[in-house]
Amino acid sequence: MNIHIPTPLRAYTGGLETVSVAGSTVGDVFQQLTVQYPELKPHLFTPEGKLRSFVNVYLNDDDIRYLPNKEETAANETDELTIIPSIAGGASCRP
Amino acid sequence: MLRIHYADYEALRAHGEETYPNECCGVLLGKNIAGEGNGAAAVNHVQQIVRAGNTRTDSAHNRYHIAPQELVKIQRQARGLGLDIVGFYHSHPDHPAQWSKTDFAEAHWLSCSYIITSVEQGKAVLTNSFLLSGTGEDNKNFEDEAIQIDIAEAAAHNQKGHA
Numbered sequence: 001m002n003i004h005i006p007t008p009l010r011a012y013t014g015g016l017e018t019v020s021v022a023g024s025t026v027g028d029v030f031q032q033l034t035v036q037y038p039e040l041k042p043h044l045f046t047p048e049g050k051l052r053s054f055v056n057v058y059l060n061d062d063d064i065r066y067l068p069n070k071e072e073t074a075a076n077e078t079d080e081l082t083i084i085p086s087i088a089g090g091a092s093c094r095p
Numbered sequence: 096m097l098r099i100h101y102a103d104y105e106a107l108r109a110h111g112e113e114t115y116p117n118e119c120c121g122v123l124l125g126k127n128i129a130g131e132g133n134g135a136a137a138v139n140h141v142q143q144i145v146r147a148g149n150t151r152t153d154s155a156h157n158r159y160h161i162a163p164q165e166l167v168k169i170q171r172q173a174r175g176l177g178l179d180i181v182g183f184y185h186s187h188p189d190h191p192a193q194w195s196k197t198d199f200a201e202a203h204w205l206s207c208s209y210i211i212t213s214v215e216q217g218k219a220v221l222t223n224s225f226l227l228s229g230t231g232e233d234n235k236n237f238e239d240e241a242i243q244i245d246i247a248e249a250a251a252h253n254q255k256g257h258a
Contacts, residue, residue: 004170007127007179008205017174043231054203056163063163084166087183089198089209090118090151090158091190 001029003081012039026064027071029081030057044083058082097182097208097224098243099123099141107144108212108219111186115217117155121146122166123182123208124173138243139181139208139226145169158197159185182208182224189214192221194237202227208240 002018013019021036023029034041044055051057057064059073060080067073110119125141147165151158161183173180183204187195192213194202202209205227212222224242229235 004174006170006204007181007207008203011206017179054201056166058163058167061164061167082167082170084163084170085203086160086163086201087120087122087166087204088151088158088160088201089185089195090154091187091195091197092154092157093196 001075001077001079001081003029003033003083006083006085008085009040009043009083012043013037023075025071026057026059026067026073026075026081029075030071054086056084056086058084096136096138096241096243097141097210097226098138098245101244101246103141103144104222104242104244107184107210108222110146110184111188111212111214111219112217114149114155114186115214116188118149118151118157118159118186118188119146120149120159120161120183120185122161122169122180123184123210124169124176124178125181126179127181127206137206139206141181141208142178143176144184145172156188157190180204180207182210184210184212186212186214186219189216192223194225199235199237202235202237203232205229205231205235209237210242 005013021029021032023032122145123141124143128138130136147161149159150162151160192211208224210224213220224240225237226240228238
C-alpha cells in the first residue's frame with residue numbers, strides 16, 4: 001500500500017513523498033512504516049504509543065479514526081494512506 | 096526565505112479582504128529549494144496558492160482551521176502538479192500580522208512558511224511570513240522570514256496572457 005508523506009516528515013523517509021509498505025490491516029501498515037523508517041515514530045506517536053492528536057491519517061478519503069473497524073480495517077494494495085498534520089490557528093491568544 | 100509571484104501575493108491579501116471580518120486561510124504549493132552556497136537559507140518557492148474553507152464557524156473572526164479532508168485533496172492536487180505543500184496563509188482581521196500563541200501552538204508543518212496578513216476595517220495592510228523551524232514539537236520556533244515578490248515575472252506572465 002502506498003503511504004503519502006507530508007512535506008515536513010520527508011526528512012525521515014529519505015526525501016520520498018510516497019513510500020510503499022506491506023501489511024494486512026491499516027494498523028499493520030502504519031506500524032510497519034515506523035519499522036522501515038524508525039525516525040518517523042516520535043513525530044507520529046506520543047511516548048505512550050498513541051497517535052499524536054495533530055496527526056491525521058486518511059485511508060483514501062476517510063479519517064481512520066472514524067472507520068467502523070478503525071486500525072483493524074483491511075488494507076488493500078490499491079488503497080492509499082495519507083498522513084496529514086492539522087492546520088489551524090488564528091489571532092485569538094487562547095490555543 | 097519565501098518567494099512568491101506578485102499575483103499570488105495580491106490574491107492571498109484579497110482573500111483576507113473578502114472574508115473580513117472573518118479569517119481566511121489557504122495553502123501554498125511550490126517547491127522547497129535548498130540554499131546555494133555556504134550557510135544559505137532554503138527558499139520556499141510558491142508557484143500556486145489554493146484557497147481553503149475556514150471550518151471554525153463558531154469563532155471565524157479570530158480562529159481558522161482547514162478540514163484535514165480538504166488538505167488531503169489539496170496534497171493530492173499538489174502531487175498531480177509535481178508540487179509540494181510549502182506553507183499556508185491566513186488573515187488576522189483587525190489584529191497585527193504577527194503570529195499568536197494559538198498560531199504557534201497549532202503549527203506543526205516544520206520547514207513550511209506561515210503567511211499572516213493583517214486586515215484592518217476590511218483593507219489588507221501588512222503581510223508577514225514566518226518559517227516554522229526546528230526538528231520537532233519540543234524545539235519548534237517561528238522565525239521572521241523575508242518575502243521575495245516576483246514582480247517582473249508576474250508582469251511577463253500578464254503580457255503573455257494579453258498577447
